[in-house]
Amino acid sequence: MFRMTSSRNQNKSGRTHDVFSLVAEIDKVKEREGAENVADAMLGVIRRDDGSFATIPTYEEVYRSLPARELCDYATIAGLPEFQAAAVQSAFCGNIPAGAKTEVVATPGGSGAVYAAILNYVEFGEEYLGPEWYWGPYATLGLEQDKKYVTYKMFDDNYEKFNFEAFKAKTLEMFEKQDSLLTIFNFPANNPSGYNLSVEEWTKITDLYREICKNPDKKVIVVWDWAYTDYAGTKEETRAFLHCFDNMPENMLLLCAYSMSKSFLIYGMRSGALIAVSTSDDVIEDFAGNVCFTSRSTWSNGSRGAQRALGIIYQNPELLAKVEAERMELRDMLINRGKIFMKEAKEIGLICLPHAAGFFITVPCKECSQAFRLLMKEEVYLLTAGEAGIRVAISSCPTKMVYGLAAKIKKCIDDNGFTQEI
Numbered sequence: 001m002f003r004m005t006s007s008r009n010q011n012k013s014g015r016t017h018d019v020f021s022l023v024a025e026i027d028k029v030k031e032r033e034g035a036e037n038v039a040d041a042m043l044g045v046i047r048r049d050d051g052s053f054a055t056i057p058t059y060e061e062v063y064r065s066l067p068a069r070e071l072c073d074y075a076t077i078a079g080l081p082e083f084q085a086a087a088v089q090s091a092f093c094g095n096i097p098a099g100a101k102t103e104v105v106a107t108p109g110g111s112g113a114v115y116a117a118i119l120n121y122v123e124f125g126e127e128y129l130g131p132e133w134y135w136g137p138y139a140t141l142g143l144e145q146d147k148k149y150v151t152y153k154m155f156d157d158n159y160e161k162f163n164f165e166a167f168k169a170k171t172l173e174m175f176e177k178q179d180s181l182l183t184i185f186n187f188p189a190n191n192p193s194g195y196n197l198s199v200e201e202w203t204k205i206t207d208l209y210r211e212i213c214k215n216p217d218k219k220v221i222v223v224w225d226w227a228y229t230d231y232a233g234t235k236e237e238t239r240a241f242l243h244c245f246d247n248m249p250e251n252m253l254l255l256c257a258y259s260m261s262k263s264f265l266i267y268g269m270r271s272g273a274l275i276a277v278s279t280s281d282d283v284i285e286d287f288a289g290n291v292c293f294t295s296r297s298t299w300s301n302g303s304r305g306a307q308r309a310l311g312i313i314y315q316n317p318e319l320l321a322k323v324e325a326e327r328m329e330l331r332d333m334l335i336n337r338g339k340i341f342m343k344e345a346k347e348i349g350l351i352c353l354p355h356a357a358g359f360f361i362t363v364p365c366k367e368c369s370q371a372f373r374l375l376m377k378e379e380v381y382l383l384t385a386g387e388a389g390i391r392v393a394i395s396s397c398p399t400k401m402v403y404g405l406a407a408k409i410k411k412c413i414d415d416n417g418f419t420q421e422i
């Protein structure tokens with residue numbers, strides 16, 4: 001093949017990852033059969049039980065009421081001040097770790113936040129860490145920067161619990177090779193499993209980090225990918241773990257990859273932030289300067305309208321209460337769909353990753369790519385989770401179509417002699 005791309009940029013094959021292009025095909029099936037009758041569990045968006053695209057109505061109303069300038073003008077590089085305050089409130093709900101300060105730089109969604117974190121906190125040619133079940137961009141965002149995502153075994157052999165021992169062993173191994181280590185945690189309501197890390201599990205993780213940080217040459221960077229947090233439980237339940245970060249040493253940094261995509265259901269508006277949490281004034285100042293530089297030299301600035309609407313909502317308790325109530329209704333709908341799927345899966349012996357909440361459930365299956373294609377022929381729309389799982393986006397599948405979905409997947413696995421042993 002004749003190429004004009006620079007040598008470093010060949011063979012990236014981004015088109016094969018474009019699941020969004022399948023949507024048009026599925027839409028045709030929905031037109032024919034009615035959206036509420038199609039088992040579309042492909043994308044991480046919320047659809048209501050009639051198959052319609054869900055928004056948070058109050059957020060939508062505030063956004064639509066904005067004048068042209070607020071929708072179309074530039075924001076500031078670090079984000080509008082009231083957006084910065086609202087982002088911290090929305091992410092932490094008052095649970096900022098003791099002794100820490102925060103700093104916010106707006107980004108285009110959580111993707112931009114993870115990109116900026118890897119860019120500024122991983123050395124060229126070095127590695128950063130995350131679980132073996134992960135959201136694909138964790139690896140590609142780093143590949144774009146010549147940095148490598150490496151993994152640890154996420155669950156025990158029975159798919160019941162987080163595999164702390166595997167995490168610990170990999171972390172210690174990496175600290176033998178490099179002095180700083182960035183690790184990504186997408187909890188609670190993990191994509192693709194729906195697992196919530198407990199406070200006990202977080203305590204073990206942060207105790208290990210505190211031990212490592214006794215060596216002043218070592219640097220621990222924790223990226224908390226916040227995206228699905230609001231769908232996992234109450235504000236208190238989902239943020240309790242943040243106190244494991246109380247009084248962090250200065251060589252331990254918490255970076256929250258904040259995203260408005262899921263919590264406010266504005267995926268396409270590309271709004272989020274990277275929020276630094278540190279006990280060190282130097283670390284905070286260094287963060288702000290560097291991450292603003294990244295913004296200016298990549299996407300320039302965030303989407304003003306999305307930021308302004310968030311600011312307005314967080315300055316008005318009544319609006320905020322409405323937004324939270326509207327989201328809670330959707331959260332409960334997703335938790336119910338998850339329970340239906342997991343109950344049926346258990347009854348028929350379909351193995352799944354441990355799931356508590358969120359948009360996704362994952363079924364381990366070695367032949368997941370084949371299963372994905374075969375199920376698509378039967379008008380069951382799912383995606384693969386990496387190379388060894390079938391990902392079911394219960395977020396987008398009407399509840400009545402969740403019933404029986406586990407059985408269809410199990411039948412496909414059994415009929416074709418596929419294996420769930422990974």
Ligand SMILES: Cc1ncc(COP(=O)(O)O)c(C=O)c1O
Binds near residue numbers: 112135260
């Ligand atoms: C694990 C994870 N993190 C973050 C995001 C948010 O991405 P963004 O805010 O860029 O839309 C997503 C969205 O799919 C995700 O699945």
